[in-house]
Amino acid sequence: MTPSIEPAPSPGLPSKWKLAQTTAIAVAVAAVILIAFVLPAEYGVDPLRTGRALGLTRMAAPLPIDEPPPSAGGQVLAPVQNGPIGVYPADYKIDSAQFVLGPYEFVEYKYHLEQGATMLYAWKGTAAVLHDFHGEKDSARGEAVSFEKRERRQGSGVFTAPFTGIHGWYWENPGGETITVSLNSAGFYSTAIELRSDRTRHPHELTTPGGMAPPGIK
């Protein structure tokens, strides 16, 4: 390899002292950037409180790990099959909810259903959203079983829970404009939970047909 520029004569080399200084400066600059900005934003590690002051720590909100399963709440609505009829011990419930999703925001909305319990649903977005209809067993929380995963603008159907657990949708705005997703459902579910982009959880109130407040649910 012939150098195309003149090899630097040895006086061009930095002194060891200069190099040590430069390296120390590089490390110091890196440390300040890391500790003041990167660690708070990425991991929520915030020794200088700069992350909190700048609102960076919010970006590192921990993922929900081993979240407690929403309790079956109220009566267990498990069907007993009698020929073509699934007999339930109590009334079904109805629910309608709306979710406003800014660009790249997502929401998860799930109902607790016993194995074999059914619901009827229809949802629609003001634009196409990334969508994953899935469930998680009460016994294996965190392991999502996907029933359908694709980009959709709407969906409707009848769902029979293949296992006891929470079942519902993941909707994500793929970017662009704000999208509103509206959901209506009726079914033998006992609770509903909303999980937002900021990882906060919000139980929803369910109503029984006829507007009577269901016993045991606030």
Place this chain on the structure above:
Amino acid sequence: MDHTIVRLPRNALDRPGSWLALVVTAWSLAAVVLDAHGVSTRDGRFLQTVNGAAIAPLMYLGAKHMVTGYDHLLFLVGVVFFLYRSRDILLYVSLFTIGHSITLLAGALGGVRADPYLVDAVIGLSIVYKGFENLGGFKAVLGWQPDTRAAVLVFGLVHGLGLATKLQDFALSRSGLTANIVSFNIGVEIGQVLALTAVLIALTYWRTHGSYLRHAYVTNAALMAAGFVFVGYQLTGYFIAQ
């Protein structure tokens, strides 16, 4: 490799302006490095739905990863910083390409899993290494310099391991696995050519100005700082994940 030696300007880093330049450059470099990490979650979800060969999407993702994957790009900037002739550039970039292709293909096909944090920390160190080498650090400290070609090849292997690990984070389906991994690799090379072209255009333009060599020292020091940020970021992630 004499051509990788920076002539130390008199008073480098002695003026306040240089300090500001160092901090600003390091910060912006670090910002893009961090943003570059990994394949985005949306692409990740897409990858999990892929069943069978998806040549064009995987090529696109490979190219996208390279064009937006500044950890690889910063290393390349360090590599070509003092390369002026296209023959040299071709040689070094080929060594890097051979290195990362070997480990990307072997790692992803053979299912070799390395800890992504540790691999990325070493990738950060490769940026520090190249910046330090460009400063003439090894010559000044050791009196000699490890062969740059060998270093580029070895760090190429590490970068490939990082690429393989990232691809493995997504459970790719068994069907069409080979075609998909090879497509990803080809996409990586396409992205590298595109990004390198942009880098070289910018460097060539900058080289016509006297400021190039004057700021070479600060630029490579900033490269080191960005590498250190990346190392710290990855090591912290490693210990937090334990």
